[in-house]
Amino acid sequence: MTEVDDVPGEGLRERRRAHSRATTVDVAMQLFAERGFDAVTVADICAAAQIAPRTFFRYFPSKDDVLAEPARVLAVRLTAAIAAAPAGLDDRQVLTRALRELGEHVVADRARLAVFFRVAEAAAASRSNPFLHLSGRERQLTEQLAARRPGPADWRTRLLVAQSVAAFRVWLDDVVAGTGRDLLAHLDEVLTAP
Template sequence: MTDAGVRDRSTAGPGLRERKRAAAKAHVAEVAIGLFFERGYGEVSITEICEVAGVARRSFFRYFATKEDALLEPIRAMADLFEGAIAGAPAELDDGAALDHALRALGVHVVEQWAWLEHYFRMIEETAALAAAPELQLAGRERAVAGELLRRRGETGAADWRLRLRVGCGIAAFRVWLDDMRAGAAVEPVAHLDRVLAALRAG
């Protein structure tokens, strides 16, 4: 392989070290959440997570600041998926269509993972230590999403109220759909999400 080929690979995505670290972090989070499901969040210690995951405590703390931080890793992964879908939306889509494109991508992910996500969301709600977690504060997430929409059109600065309102309404629509999923009211989940988003666009 040529030097140019090496450079192309290194700039196309995360390097090998970053990918290994991400995989190790995901493994520890997966083990932790599996133990939480099995025994209850409050009954699992960081030491036990490390023993089952086969990592040292210092390795755990390289990835996560606390046990709660490990529990929130799937939320961060979904946020990354959502914002990545906005960044990767077709260039011809306007802001509203790009947002809907990303919400649908997130919805498909949720449906595919629903067998365990249903239990995961319940555990999140029942964990008092997470009540003030920044990852669960939608206002901050809405600002990040609005910023991503600006970046995809090559703009900088703060989003105006119209864009923030559209993002807030889109996230609220997704939350309504998720509530229907949890209540068993979404017989065809992705089609139902399409209907919810279409209703939002119709005003």
């Protein structure tokens, strides 16, 4: 779930490393989906991904970190989308636009991310990695929005972020459930609901 093509200007070696890391995540997610998170060892992941344990630990400090990688990538994409928003937009416009962009990525990569969402939901009860929950990123998103304009973030900004992130989570639940709707039109509807 690591984005191999999102590393502009890097050489072949870095692209190969990114590809190997992404493959390791995909293999791990499949193993987690088949056997359950707790039943899969780092050695199992290394064998299936055809990498050495040393290589695994160069990419990820622990098995929990490989589980969190897709969520980390989504969080990085969201942060980048907010940072790239035009200066004249208000907080709501910036956040809606960034979440819409993230939604487009989720839809485009739905098959891979569906595995992650199922695995993360099953493992969530026993895992506490903050990247597994978008709501854990609310404070950081609030601070990022506040940094775009003069003055500190107040409760209104915090509430806007909490509502928007909650709306996105509701939409993700519908994506995982396979509602059969036009997913991006549904995202627009959810993000603009009163």
